[in-house]
Amino acid sequence: MANRITGARVRPLVFAALFIAAALVSMILAVCAGSVKIPLADVPTVLLCHIFRQPLPAHVDGAVDTILWTLRAPRVLLAFTVGASLGASGVVMQSVLRNPLASSYTIGVSAGTSLGVGTLMLFNVTFPALGLFGYPIVGCICGIGAITLAIFFSSALDRDLSSNTIVLVGMVFSLFISALISLITALSATVLQRLTYWQMGSFSMREWTHTLAVLPVACLLLIALGLRTRELDILTFGDEQAALIGINVRREKWLLLYLGAALTGASIAFVGIISFVDLVAPHIVRRVFGAKHKVVLPMTAVCGGTLMVASDLIARTAIPASELPVGVVTALIGAPFFAFVFFRQRKVK
Amino acid sequence: MPPLVEVRGASAGYRGIEVVRAANFAVAAGERVSIIGPNGCGKTTLLKAICKLIPLMGGDVRILGRSVSALQRRDLAASISMMAQISEQWFDFSVLDTVMMGRYGKRRGVLATSSSEDWRVAEDCLRTVGMLEQAGDSITWLSGGQRQRVMLARAFAQEPRIIVLDEPTNHLDLKHQAELFGYLQEWVSQGGRAVIQVMHDLSFARLYSDRILLMSGGALVAEGRPEEIMSGTALDDAYNFGIRAFMKRSFALWEENTSNERVQTAL
Incomplete structure (x- = not known):
């Protein structure tokens, strides 16, 4: 048996290295590619000079420095953070609800957050006391509020609170909130374009202030989830079995769902609704690494981040001198890809 | 020696409807106690009330002398x-990962990792149920019988x-049923243990x-040694069916067939 177990451990290490390499390559490509091509050799020079506060060498063009450090680096890092957060949140939703179709998007967390944050944006509400972290924290609160409402309505309909009911109620809830957002958008001509674009998700015009506001909140929430991977494993066997193994099921489910919803809320607070990454990334990772959350959670974060960076790169470069909303790209690629991965998996089983 | 499980006037049910009424019994160490009865009784x-999966509507269940209502899930x-059944x-x-989940309660603190003792116990349990060779296989690929054995290993x-x-x-199938009870018999014979x-x-x-x-009908109507229960009229009354006559006829037929086989073999 020793050989079998050793063999089983080597393969994930190789795939983990490949996933991390793909993430690095996608980020380097994303900072280099665009309307202005940036030489690969300049990337580490510019990044290291800024990080260690050193003067730039003379051979580096000032325009390259501005585009790379001011525009692309924060955007790419934000895209990776948002993708990683959405992917991890998708893992939590699918495992806790034991439903392969569950995600923050399908159960209404994204829509709830977008309604809350969108309304604040509409009235130009700011949070001086919270500084940079205002919108991510409000995003967390809106995400938690949305999942609480979705579960409250589900429990009113189904006292057993089956995961299928939560997903179905979440979908209805999501559609209802989307209609509310559309209503607000239609009534307020001044912010129409801004809100419409925000609903489709975009990393356009995002700067270091946005990235540095989301990154620490997302990291804290990801670490909190990383400490509960054993509970996630056990909950996939159902509530009764989890209780028999010694888990306080009610407390644990709420905690995990709140953490997942807060992660989604914080990550989309500046960029709007982006679908399918939270649905697709967990499926890809489970196909490669199995089901153990100790591996699945961090690898889904890497995979989600990579998918988001790649999608944003396509959104920026697919049409010259124009930019697509990233949510449109993730949906266009994600929907057929999800159908392929999910139905192939079912066919194999 | 105090009983391992004491059920004292326990009532339980769902949504305010009492399904089990005032059950009283105790299970001592070394015992294998079977609960039988018609569907829906x-x-x-x-069982769920004993395991605190549903709240008691009356009475008490005590595990090793402590009331289940006062026990934390991990202590319970x-x-x-x-032994749970995986339907889907x-x-x-x-x-191996599935069986290791059974060690969850032994670890304290969010940063605790699996100890070498945890791995040894999990491997021993898999060996006991004859599934050590399949330790690295996915549970989704196992047959129903193999899954049952894995879930028993996790319970162990x-x-x-x-x-x-x-x-x-x-x-x-019959062979796997007999094997499963064999594993349980061996487990309970190690002392201080009981099976319900x-x-x-x-x-x-x-x-x-x-x-x-x-x-x-939600009540315990008879209790005794297997031969007492199987020969008493309470069995037929509980099932509202001539169970004893049916079993006798079935075994007589079985015996007759076996005798014929013997005759033919002898010829």
């Missing part, structure tokens, strides 16, 4: 485990004093029980 509800899991598992865990891995089983022979099992197959209940509790 409250057997599973009683250290004393009692239930979409997540691709390995057999909790190192409880009491194991509870709800119709453990579902989906199993809900059974539908009366011949297995007779073979693999030290005591049988007969339920009907």
Whole structure:
């Protein structure tokens, strides 16, 4: 048996290295590619000079420095953070609800957050006391509020609170909130374009202030989830079995769902609704690494981040001198890809 | 020696409807107790109440002298485990990972990792049920019988004093049913342990029980040694069917066929 177990451990290490390499390559490509091509050799020079506060060498063009450090680096890092957060949140939703179709998007967390944050944006509400972290924290609160409402309505309909009911109620809830957002958008001509674009998700015009506001909140929430991977494993066997193994099921489910919803809320607070990454990334990772959350959670974060960076790169470069909303790209690629991965998996089983 | 499980006037049910009424019994160390009765008589509800999966509506259940209502889930899991059945598992865990989940209660603190003792116990439990060779396989690929054995190994891995089983022979052929009860018999014989099992197959209940509790309409209507329960009229009354005559006829036929085989072999 020793050989079998050793063999089983080597393969994930190789795939983990490949996933991390793909993430690095996608980020380097994303900072280099665009309307202005940036030489690969300049990337580490510019990044290291800024990080260690050193003067730039003379051979580096000032325009390259501005585009790379001011525009692309924060955007790419934000895209990776948002993708990683959405992917991890998708893992939590699918495992806790034991439903392969569950995600923050399908159960209404994204829509709830977008309604809350969108309304604040509409009235130009700011949070001086919270500084940079205002919108991510409000995003967390809106995400938690949305999942609480979705579960409250589900429990009113189904006292057993089956995961299928939560997903179905979440979908209805999501559609209802989307209609509310559309209503607000239609009534307020001044912010129409801004809100419409925000609903489709975009990393356009995002700067270091946005990235540095989301990154620490997302990291804290990801670490909190990383400490509960054993509970996630056990909950996939159902509530009764989890209780028999010694888990306080009610407390644990709420905690995990709140953490997942807060992660989604914080990550989309500046960029709007982006679908399918939270649905697709967990499926890809489970196909490669199995089901153990100790591996699945961090690898889904890497995979989600990579998918988001790649999608944003396509959104920026697919049409010259124009930019697509990233949510449109993730949906266009994600929907057929999800159908392929999910139905192939079912066919194999 | 105090009993491992004491059920004192316990009532339980769902949504305010009492399914089990005032059940009283105790299970001592070394005992295998079977609960039998017709469908819907409250057997599973009683097991769930013992495991604190549903709240009691009256009375008390005591595990190792402590009331279940006062026990935390983790403490309860250290004393009692239930061999669960996987009806559908979409997540691709390995057999070894599944059994290791039974060690959850032994680890304290969010940063605690699996100890070498945890791995040793999990491997021993898999060896006991003859599944060590499949340790690295995915549970989604196992047959129903293999999954049952994995779930039994996981129940063993909790190192409880009491194991509870709800119709453990579902989906199993006769050979695997006999093997499963063999593993349980060996486990309980190691001392200080007990098994409570809900059974539908009366011949297995007779073979693999030290005591049988007969339920009907939510109440315990008879209790005794297997031969006492199987020969009493309470069995026919509980099932509202001539169970004893049916079993006799079935075994007579079996005996007759076996005799014919013997005759033919002899010829």
